[in-house]
Amino acid sequence: MSSYLFKRMFTMIITIFGVSVLVFMIIHLIPGNPVNHILGDYATEESIKELEMRLGLDRPILVQYFSYMFQAIQGDLGTSYITGYTVVEEILNRIPITAQLALYSIIFGSITGIIIGVVAAVKKNTIYDQLAMVLALIGISAPGFWIALFLILLFSYQLSIFPISGYSGFYSLILPSITLGLGTAGSIARMTRSSMLDVIKQDYIRTAKAKGAGSYRLIFRHSLQNAIIPVVTLIGMQFGYLMAGAVVTETVFALPGLGSLIVSAISTRDIPTVQGLLLFMAAMIIIVNFVVDLLYTKLDPRIQYE
Amino acid sequence: MTIELIKVENINISFQDDEAGTISAVRDLSFHINEGETVGLVGESGCGKSVTALSLMGLIEKGTSTTEGEIVFEGEDINLYAEKKMRSIRGNKISMIFQEPMTSLNPVHKIGKQISEVLHLHGFANKTNSKEKTIDILKKVGIPRAESIIDEYPHQLSGGMRQRIMIAIAMACNPKLLIADEPTTALDVTIQAQILDLMNALQQEYNTSILLITHDLGVISEMADRVIVMYYGQIVEQADVRTLFKQPKHPYTIGLLNSVPNIDSESEERLTPIDGNVPSLGVIKSGCPFRSRCQHVHEKCHKKNPPLFKCDSQFVRCWLYEEQGVSV
Numbered sequence: 001m002s003s004y005l006f007k008r009m010f011t012m013i014i015t016i017f018g019v020s021v022l023v024f025m026i027i028h029l030i031p032g033n034p035v036n037h038i039l040g041d042y043a044t045e046e047s048i049k050e051l052e053m054r055l056g057l058d059r060p061i062l063v064q065y066f067s068y069m070f071q072a073i074q075g076d077l078g079t080s081y082i083t084g085y086t087v088v089e090e091i092l093n094r095i096p097i098t099a100q101l102a103l104y105s106i107i108f109g110s111i112t113g114i115i116i117g118v119v120a121a122v123k124k125n126t127i128y129d130q131l132a133m134v135l136a137l138i139g140i141s142a143p144g145f146w147i148a149l150f151l152i153l154l155f156s157y158q159l160s161i162f163p164i165s166g167y168s169g170f171y172s173l174i175l176p177s178i179t180l181g182l183g184t185a186g187s188i189a190r191m192t193r194s195s196m197l198d199v200i201k202q203d204y205i206r207t208a209k210a211k212g213a214g215s216y217r218l219i220f221r222h223s224l225q226n227a228i229i230p231v232v233t234l235i236g237m238q239f240g241y242l243m244a245g246a247v248v249t250e251t252v253f254a255l256p257g258l259g260s261l262i263v264s265a266i267s268t269r270d271i272p273t274v275q276g277l278l279l280f281m282a283a284m285i286i287i288v289n290f291v292v293d294l295l296y297t298k299l300d301p302r303i304q305y306e
Numbered sequence: 307m308t309i310e311l312i313k314v315e316n317i318n319i320s321f322q323d324d325e326a327g328t329i330s331a332v333r334d335l336s337f338h339i340n341e342g343e344t345v346g347l348v349g350e351s352g353c354g355k356s357v358t359a360l361s362l363m364g365l366i367e368k369g370t371s372t373t374e375g376e377i378v379f380e381g382e383d384i385n386l387y388a389e390k391k392m393r394s395i396r397g398n399k400i401s402m403i404f405q406e407p408m409t410s411l412n413p414v415h416k417i418g419k420q421i422s423e424v425l426h427l428h429g430f431a432n433k434t435n436s437k438e439k440t441i442d443i444l445k446k447v448g449i450p451r452a453e454s455i456i457d458e459y460p461h462q463l464s465g466g467m468r469q470r471i472m473i474a475i476a477m478a479c480n481p482k483l484l485i486a487d488e489p490t491t492a493l494d495v496t497i498q499a500q501i502l503d504l505m506n507a508l509q510q511e512y513n514t515s516i517l518l519i520t521h522d523l524g525v526i527s528e529m530a531d532r533v534i535v536m537y538y539g540q541i542v543e544q545a546d547v548r549t550l551f552k553q554p555k556h557p558y559t560i561g562l563l564n565s566v567p568n569i570d571s572e573s574e575e576r577l578t579p580i581d582g583n584v585p586s587l588g589v590i591k592s593g594c595p596f597r598s599r600c601q602h603v604h605e606k607c608h609k610k611n612p613p614l615f616k617c618d619s620q621f622v623r624c625w626l627y628e629e630q631g632v633s634v
Binding site: 202203204206207208209210211212213214221222225226299300301302 | 363365390393394395396397398401402404406409410411412413414415423424427428459461472475476
């Protein structure tokens with residue numbers, strides 16, 4: 001186990017370094033000079049030069065990269081060009097909202113997805129199955145902004161149950177979480193269905209029937225416990241999509257989270273903020289998937305890491 | 307005095323298929339099993355052995371198939387039982403072990419839990435005594451270090467051990483009837499003998515009846531009191547085990563016995579296999595289903611499917627015995 005942990009840690013670090021190189025390159029390939037954004041259209045040649053020097057943007061790109069990474073390792077992701085706060089401060093300020101949003105949508109998506117998937121599998125080839133799979137398809141394919149607008153129109157505007165936008169506690173995160181969780185629910189429902197159908201055919205389910213087990217016991221104790229294993233991987237992978245989805249959702253619902261921060265940082269060419277955020281999100285996704293892998297040993301006794 | 311435990315009367319099992327329509331898998335099957343008796347059910351793959359076994363357990367899916375006829379167990383027709391009532395019999399009075407011990411146990415549940423589950427389901431254990439009872443059962447089926455094995459998972463055990471666990475689950479509630487569907491097919495020969503010995507020993511102790519399904523005539527000769535030979539969903543011969551091996555009557559049974567190597571025979575004869583394959587279900591509409599592979603085929607075989615003829619204590623479904631036997 002410990003040698004496995006060590007190996008995994010090592011590959012995680014390598015991955016994060018790889019991500020950092022990509023992020024750094026992409027940002028410097030985007031046209032548009034951040035200095036122009038900061039100083040405005042009427043800046044003089046001299047002031048541009050001076051600011052570039054102050055921000056270290058005149059140095060060769062490799063030097064910039066290594067000095068950035070050297071500081072990043074020490075926990076310093078730089079300072080925002082626009083707000084003047086450090087990037088770490090910005091992240092810490094905004095992470096509670098995104099973390100809650102991600103958590104609630106994962107919970108919403110997993111629970112509804114698993115329920116829909118189980119129903120579809122148990123009622124295979126019936127109208128319930130078809131209805132469930134149509135719902136899942138809608139969940140996967142409907143664009144987030146459309147779902148968001150639809151939900152706002154129905155629940156906030158017509159029924160006035162939830163606030164239209166902005167952050168005002170848990171209540172204001174319900175619609176965004178549903179928006180974000182629907183896609184997850186759709187993928188999880190499909191995966192749960194196919195995994196359940198696979199398990200139901202297994203010999204050990206026949207054994208359980210031969211023991212005299214009732215249908216609830218068969219479905220939940222015997223089938224679902226086995227079928228859930230691949231679904232958990234999917235939940236881990238969904239975390240990445242959630243981070244991407246959070247960008248749209250937070251923008252539509254005007255939530256001050258990491259997603260809306262990255263949108264504004266990109267549009268103002270706020271390089272340190274964009275870089276720091278991307279690096280942070282990538283690290284989170286990698287860590288979540290690592291935790292999911294560790295969870296496996298708890299779910300499936302056949303898997304042991306050495 | 308022999309007491310009849312289960313009597314199967316004229317069961318017909320058919321499946322609905324989208325393309326082929328109704329396919330009948332088992333036709334007019336009647337047999338009985340006495341208390342403490344071992345009945346062997348022999349035949350090639352696809353002849354309806356396993357379907358018959360599943361029908362006794364009420365485990366044939368209701369939606370796509372139908373089981374007609376009577377299955378009288380302890381005086382009641384269990385084929386008429388509702389699912390819930392049938393569930394109280396499954397694993398309790400009638401239990402079953404399967405061919406594949408490697409995949410028949412739930413991989414994510416501990417061994418102890420898999421055994422105690424059946425005890426709890428049928429009210430043979432409560433929370434306080436379930437561990438103790440589980441260990442008892444494991445000891446009965448000859449599992450070493452039973453105390454520690456209850457906390458292990460199936461993948462940590464060998465195939466033979468897993469089949470012992472399956473037997474432990476099946477025997478946990480002292481069933482009246484144990485259905486063993488090819489219990490040793492997937493095991494090494496040495497382990498096979500151990501498993502068969504164990505089944506024999508448990509039968510002696512609890513007077514359990516066994517329905518042993520196999521295609522292995524060696525196993526049959528060792529275990530069975532009476533043998534039923536099935537072909538194409540129907541019984542073609544039924545006799546006690548000695549009679550069957552000494553004077554098989556149906557050409558199919560003779561063919562089966564000729565396909566088994568015999569080390570005692572002086573002559574170094576080649577094995578004679580039965581030519582051809584079992585026809586697909588639903589293909590043969592009339593006549594004897596074995597006629598395409600039979601050496602004694604004559605005109606009558608093409609016209610009509612023979613009934614079972616009773617010759618002394620033996621039953622055989624073949625026109626060759628029309629004269630000496632009595633149609634039943």
